[in-house]
Amino acid sequence: METQYDFKRRIYEVLEVSSIGDISSRAYDRLMTVAIIVGLVPLTQKGNNTLTLIIDISVSILFIIDYIARIYTADYKMGYKNYRAYIAYIFTPLALFDLLSISPVLYIFFPVSTIISLFRLFRIFRVLKLVRYSKTMIIIANVVRKVKAQLLAVLILIIVYIVVSAMLIYQLEPDLFDTFFDALYWATISITTIGYGDISPVTPIGRFITMISALVGMAVIALPTGIITAAYMAEITKKKSKYEL
Amino acid sequence: METQYDFKRRIYEVLEVSSIGDISSRAYDRLMTVAIIVGLVPLTQKGNNTLTLIIDISVSILFIIDYIARIYTADYKMGYKNYRAYIAYIFTPLALFDLLSISPVLYIFFPVSTIISLFRLFRIFRVLKLVRYSKTMIIIANVVRKVKAQLLAVLILIIVYIVVSAMLIYQLEPDLFDTFFDALYWATISITTIGYGDISPVTPIGRFITMISALVGMAVIALPTGIITAAYMAEITKKKSKYEL
Amino acid sequence: METQYDFKRRIYEVLEVSSIGDISSRAYDRLMTVAIIVGLVPLTQKGNNTLTLIIDISVSILFIIDYIARIYTADYKMGYKNYRAYIAYIFTPLALFDLLSISPVLYIFFPVSTIISLFRLFRIFRVLKLVRYSKTMIIIANVVRKVKAQLLAVLILIIVYIVVSAMLIYQLEPDLFDTFFDALYWATISITTIGYGDISPVTPIGRFITMISALVGMAVIALPTGIITAAYMAEITKKKSKYEL
Amino acid sequence: METQYDFKRRIYEVLEVSSIGDISSRAYDRLMTVAIIVGLVPLTQKGNNTLTLIIDISVSILFIIDYIARIYTADYKMGYKNYRAYIAYIFTPLALFDLLSISPVLYIFFPVSTIISLFRLFRIFRVLKLVRYSKTMIIIANVVRKVKAQLLAVLILIIVYIVVSAMLIYQLEPDLFDTFFDALYWATISITTIGYGDISPVTPIGRFITMISALVGMAVIALPTGIITAAYMAEITKKKSKYEL
Known part of the structure; x- marks a missing residue:
């Protein structure tokens, strides 16, 4: 049981804590930053082609793993350790945006509607996360x-x-x-x-x-x-x- | 005589005082807010149709009652109790706008000119009254x-x-x-x-x-x-x- | 000699000093204000017609008298009483604009060129004088x-x-x-x-x-x-x- | 050796120091200011003609001499007296812009490509140097x-x-x-x-x-x-x- 929680805490740290010493956490941050930016490339294309398909699938897989990992460690994030933490987390705005931003992967398997493909637009909200890496951005964000x-x-x-x-x-x-x-x-x-x-x-x-x-x-x-x-x-x-x- | 003035004060309170405990006063405020907003709907339509006619008649009846009630209690509002209070009130800018904003109802019965229908535009000034419900709006209004x-x-x-x-x-x-x-x-x-x-x-x-x-x-x-x-x-x-x- | 200077000082006071008690001075100020505004009316017309001609002649006569009176009292304005005061005054920017703004009257008598008629545009600078009548304008002018x-x-x-x-x-x-x-x-x-x-x-x-x-x-x-x-x-x-x- | 360094210091002073007493230095400043402004004239012309050719050649010769003189005195400018000063100076942004801005002279002798002629645009950066002559400009530059x-x-x-x-x-x-x-x-x-x-x-x-x-x-x-x-x-x-x- 202890080992499981140690493993869980480690995942939580990699996902959320950005201490300078934690190489895995920083590497993960950089991976996700690249994924967010690359994941926006299909939005600069008209319709869908092989390139956008490859990007959509790979980025979506990454985002799905990230989403699952975040739900798995939601009790650390929310600060209280019972099933309500998971439900509360799922309904936070950021988690909802995350869910919406991975939904376009569905239309690859079920190409029913192009409307779902527009859900990629929700990835734009992930760009906002990049803000926290700049001191001046934090000042501006504080002012706003x-x-x-x-x-x-x-x-x-x-x-x-x-x-x-x-x-x-x-x-x-x-x-x-x-x-x-x-x-x-x-x-x-x-x-x-x-x-x-x-x-x-x-x-x-x-x-x-x-x-x-x-x-x-x-x-x-x-x-x-x-x-x-x-x-x-x-x-x-x-x-x-x-x-x- | 006492009862009449009690009744008059009560109407004045419902019309003007917005204390939190006074349920009738707050309900009246909300009714008028809805009426102001609904009363602007005909301005989003080209010319007149059944919808704008129904809205115009119902909102106008409400505004006429409101106008008469405000004149009836003008002596409370103006602070001095003789006939001059009524005349002084009628010529305040807000009362004039109120009068102009109910005038369009005339053309329903006497469709002489479409120019009168434009007097509905004076209802726009009633929107300004909505400002007082927001603290920040009050700060901005103070600044301006x-x-x-x-x-x-x-x-x-x-x-x-x-x-x-x-x-x-x-x-x-x-x-x-x-x-x-x-x-x-x-x-x-x-x-x-x-x-x-x-x-x-x-x-x-x-x-x-x-x-x-x-x-x-x-x-x-x-x-x-x-x-x-x-x-x-x-x-x-x-x-x-x-x-x- | 005394009388002449008294007469001269009186003209100077009417032209320049705007004390509240001096009725002649205030009347003259108002006359010139009206003249400046009316004198701009021809600029809202294409070319010249009877109206612009009448306005141009009457306003120009007024401006010529004003210009001569100002030169006559230049020694009071400039603060030193010899012939250099007159020359110095003529070359102040305001006096030059005044001269240019009355020049269009010339083309009424010698219709050589329409370019001179554009000199009416210099009357626009007289509008700037109107600024001094408003306290807020003075604050803004100070800031600028x-x-x-x-x-x-x-x-x-x-x-x-x-x-x-x-x-x-x-x-x-x-x-x-x-x-x-x-x-x-x-x-x-x-x-x-x-x-x-x-x-x-x-x-x-x-x-x-x-x-x-x-x-x-x-x-x-x-x-x-x-x-x-x-x-x-x-x-x-x-x-x-x-x-x- | 002393004489050489005295000569070198004199060149450096003429190029860089703008003390009021130094007539040569101020004359050189003015010459370069004129050269910068005149050197921009070809940018107001479509393509090349005799005028732009003459300006380009004369201004370029001036700029080449200026460039060589600045490299020659780079050890004074950089503050340390060995070969690294020269290399360090060449790679400062201003020196690179200077080099790029004189490069268009090449196409006069080797008219291979019109792209090189666009390098004249780098002369625009020299305009920025003119800023330092105005106190208010310095305040604005400080703010920015x-x-x-x-x-x-x-x-x-x-x-x-x-x-x-x-x-x-x-x-x-x-x-x-x-x-x-x-x-x-x-x-x-x-x-x-x-x-x-x-x-x-x-x-x-x-x-x-x-x-x-x-x-x-x-x-x-x-x-x-x-x-x-x-x-x-x-x-x-x-x-x-x-x-x-």
């Missing part, structure tokens, strides 16, 4: 995490502003759009100042609404910049007063 | 309120800059525009960096003016960001020194 | 004045960056442009993120250069925002510590 | 240097975000793009808010991804502005507390 609530509130405000702008233009220049969704698309592209020009107002009233929307929108889109700058300055000041004083 | 005067001054500055840019390009590349309004539209879309490309200069002199206007404009459009960032930092610093020290 | 040197340095940096980007794309995708000026125009429109799309790269190498230029450009165009935000915060902090402490 | 690591991290983050956005749109609206590189180009142009409109989504799913990408992207592109503003403020505050207190 601290203002998460404000950024979300601003995002909601921006979305409300986009919806309102879309409603105004949709009522006042309806010929410009096929559906209300197109009006939302136009408003988003305009307020973020991208402005492709694939949809642009032609009537005076539509142009007038666009002008008002753009001018007021400048204050709205200044909010995320203001929030992030303020948070970044606070983070830097805190760091300084900690180390310099 | 504090720099309202500066943002307005900057808006005027930006409008002056747009008018001047429009005049310059209108005189130097007149063939590009049908009317001066089009030049104003072009200048607004350019200086806010949207740049649809539906109107873009073709002559060297027009392109030169555009380049100068864009480069100087960068400093002009940096002003709202600067003001909001500064105000946001001041708000955060104030908050911190209040709670942490 | 304080960082004038930095903004100029950044402008030079941005122009160098634009020139370098234009050179790169002009050498690597020459077919996209008729002249090097077009490459400069494209680079300016791209780096300020306007992006009309009238000129956009089509070859892989051109698109690659555009991508690099856009990504590095993000740091370059963040500079004016950073400078203005920092200056604005310093101005606000200074104000606060002055009045609150 | 201090946040170099953060800006690089943000650049990587932005590139990851661009790659992820490109993958999503490439899988969900593949007909829009010929190659994955085009998807990367589209994502870069969209996220930097340039938005030429040469490639813009047409399907609802593509437009939806673009909207999400643009909205989240606003927080991502606010990062460089936040970092530069924070660094700029820290630089200004440091300056002030140094000189004012």
